[in-house]
Amino acid sequence: MAVKIKKEIADAVNNPDNIKVLASIDRHGNVHVVAKGSITVTEDGRIKYWELLESSQTNKNVTYALWFNKEIAINVITTDRRSYQIKGIPRVNLNAGHEYEENYIKAQEKNENNDLAAVYYIEPTEIIEETYSSRLAEETKKHPLYMHLDRLAKKE
Amino acid sequence: MSINEKTHWREKELSYDQVIDKYPDIPPILALKIDVSRRGIAYTDAAFAKVDSNKHHVEPFNYMIGHGKQISPIGLFLRDGSVICQGHQEVYDWTYRDPYILDVVDDKLVIVDNDRIFEEAKFWEKPDFYDKYTSNGTPMREIASARPQRLTIAPATKCHFWDVPKEGCKYCALFSAHRSANDEGDIRDDKWFSDVTETVEEALKQKGRYASFHMTAGSTLSGKEIFDDEVDLYIKTLKAAERVIDAKKFPVKLVASAFSKKQLQRMYEETAITTYTTDLEVLNKNLFGWVCPGKNRLVGYDEWKHRLYDAVEIFGRGNVDCGIVGGVETAQPNGFEDEQEALNNVLTEAEEIASHGVSFADCVWNTLPGAIFMKQKTPSLEYYVQLALGLAEVRRKNGLYIYTDDYRRCGNHPNTDLARID
Numbered sequence: 098m099a100v101k102i103k104k105e106i107a108d109a110v111n112n113p114d115n116i117k118v119l120a121s122i123d124r125h126g127n128v129h130v131v132a133k134g135s136i137t138v139t140e141d142g143r144i145k146y147w148e149l150l151e152s153s154q155t156n157k158n159v160t161y162a163l164w165f166n167k168e169i170a171i172n173v174i175t176t177d178r179r180s181y182q183i184k185g186i187p188r189v190n191l192n193a194g195h196e197y198e199e200n201y202i203k204a205q206e207k208n209e210n211n212d213l214a215a216v217y218y219i220e221p222t223e224i225i226e227e228t229y230s231s232r233l234a235e236e237t238k239k240h241p242l243y244m245h246l247d248r249l250a251k252k253e
Numbered sequence: 254m255s256i257n258e259k260t261h262w263r264e265k266e267l268s269y270d271q272v273i274d275k276y277p278d279i280p281p282i283l284a285l286k287i288d289v290s291r292r293g294i295a296y297t298d299a300a301f302a303k304v305d306s307n308k309h310h311v312e313p314f315n316y317m318i319g320h321g322k323q324i325s326p327i328g329l330f331l332r333d334g335s336v337i338c339q340g341h342q343e344v345y346d347w348t349y350r351d352p353y354i355l356d357v358v359d360d361k362l363v364i365v366d367n368d369r370i371f372e373e374a375k376f377w378e379k380p381d382f383y384d385k386y387t388s389n390g391t392p393m394r395e396i397a398s399a400r401p402q403r404l405t406i407a408p409a410t411k412c413h414f415w416d417v418p419k420e421g422c423k424y425c426a427l428f429s430a431h432r433s434a435n436d437e438g439d440i441r442d443d444k445w446f447s448d449v450t451e452t453v454e455e456a457l458k459q460k461g462r463y464a465s466f467h468m469t470a471g472s473t474l475s476g477k478e479i480f481d482d483e484v485d486l487y488i489k490t491l492k493a494a495e496r497v498i499d500a501k502k503f504p505v506k507l508v509a510s511a512f513s514k515k516q517l518q519r520m521y522e523e524t525a526i527t528t529y530t531t532d533l534e535v536l537n538k539n540l541f542g543w544v545c546p547g548k549n550r551l552v553g554y555d556e557w558k559h560r561l562y563d564a565v566e567i568f569g570r571g572n573v574d575c576g577i578v579g580g581v582e583t584a585q586p587n588g589f590e591d592e593q594e595a596l597n598n599v600l601t602e603a604e605e606i607a608s609h610g611v612s613f614a615d616c617v618w619n620t621l622p623g624a625i626f627m628k629q630k631t632p633s634l635e636y637y638v639q640l641a642l643g644l645a646e647v648r649r650k651n652g653l654y655i656y657t658d659d660y661r662r663c664g665n666h667p668n669t670d671l672a673r674i675d
């Protein structure tokens with residue numbers, strides 16, 4: 098089921114200075130992860146990205162996910178070291194028509210060597226705050242026994 | 254009385270849902286595309302009301318077939334970026350199955366069957382060149398047509414296999430407006446070639462629209478050697494296009510007759526082409542003779558195959574495709590009555606041909622008005638799904654690619670759609 102992306106996270110995704118990666122699996126279950134600078138959150142709350150390489154493994158995997166209702170995952174790492182994971186199901190591969198052509202022209206404005214295989218739209222299904230300090234606090238609260246004893250030794 | 258009440262076809266074959274459950278490797282949206290291609294799709298009045306001829310690609314008739322009453326869009330877009338290459342189909346009382354319905358729900362175009370909504374769809378968009386004219390005053394839409402990502406030119410609108418009555422392929426409705434022996438089809442003079450140059454130049458101003466240049470035509474048998482004049486026509490047409498394209502080689506999808514090695518060599522050396530498709534149509538020697546009598550008499554099944562293999566020597570493994578009309582091997586009275594037997598036959602022969610470096614482009618056989626086979630019964634959805642999966646596996650096993658007959662540069666072949674995730 099679709100979930101709403103909070104403004105703080107959408108801003109993080111839409112900030113071009115932040116690093117964004119996309120992880121997907123192929124039809125045999127092999128994992129693949131790549132950086133995707135074009136990932137953004139649209140006004141209607143979907144994830145959008147440009148797939149520039151038609152024959153890339155990511156293009157195949159995202160099509161696979163679209164066809165068989167599987168999740169892909171993205172992670173955004175901000176310049177101040179926050180990290181958010183968004184899982185989602187690709188719903189649309191837009192590869193022709195005027196809306197696609199507008200994106201194609203913008204992709205070429207960025208780099209004249211760019212082609213554009215497709216614009217993908219992904220419906221977010223789960224959002225996990227992955228910033229280390231938040232995750233540490235969360236997991237320590239849930240599983241306080243998971244730690245090495247030396248960390249509890251009395252300090253001299 | 255509905256078609257189903259007459260034929261009870263729904264009770265005699267697996268439903269869409271049963272097929273999806275039984276074959277988990279078929280993407281449900283691709284199974285839908287296959288089924289719509291098999292059964293056709295009829296537009297409701299509400300769907301027709303959504304057609305905007307300024308925005309959508311409509312034709313006063315199916316440009317390849319050349320008859321029909323209604324102005325209709327010629328294809329649909331699905332959300333996975335694949336296409337259905339069919340416009341509105343009239344509901345004829347002689348068809349065996351009811352077509353799908355294109356309707357409007359919540360202001361969206363949707364594909365419906367038995368009151369169930371399957372997918373949202375969009376009409377193909379009109380090419381920007383469509384309302385323009387060449388300097389000769391020719392409407393550019395009469396020079397070229399398009400799919401969402403390919404530009405199409407048909408250099409000859411007559412297929413001369415029909416010169417001898419009933420020698421054309423029995424499932425074929427292409428160019429059926431030009432079948433009488435004294436009809437030469439549309440004229441291709443110097444004016445036409447200059448119109449081609451101008452139309453291609455104009456089309457390429459639409460950035461991002463075309464991923465391939467497609468040429469196909471009816472077969473031209475004349476020349477010193479059979480098909481020599483057809484080769485000349487393709488070369489001249491390509492040269493007219495090449496005048497405005499700054500590359501020696503570019504993506505050209507050529508679907509043509511089975512040319513000799515000498516003819517293919519010429520095409521390869523003199524034009525931009527790097528891939529080539531020629532269609533055996535039905536992968537069975539005996540049925541080929543019955544279904545494609547002209548091709549059989551003038552070239553023959555074994556020679557057609559040979560020419561495919563010769564083409565691999567010129568273009569390389571995986572750059573030569575063989576088109577087939579999947580399902581026509583079950584046409585009666587001479588075709589296979591048992592679908593499993595038909596499938597085994599087709600896939601065994603496909604395996605042999607693919608081992609020589611030839612890929613397949615499988616069209617879904619649909620019975621169209623204008624075809625000798627128009628009142629035949631096509632096979633079940635299960636058959637078409639097994640065929641698409643089987644042919645995809647044959648290609649994978651033989652390490653072959655699919656380029657200009659793929660989901661994007663063509664879009665009409667379920668088995669090549671599957672290559673998207675290989």
Ligand code: SF4
Nearest residue numbers: 412421422425427471
């Ligand atoms: S060769 Fe056969 S399929 Fe092609 S146009 Fe002629 S009759 Fe039709």
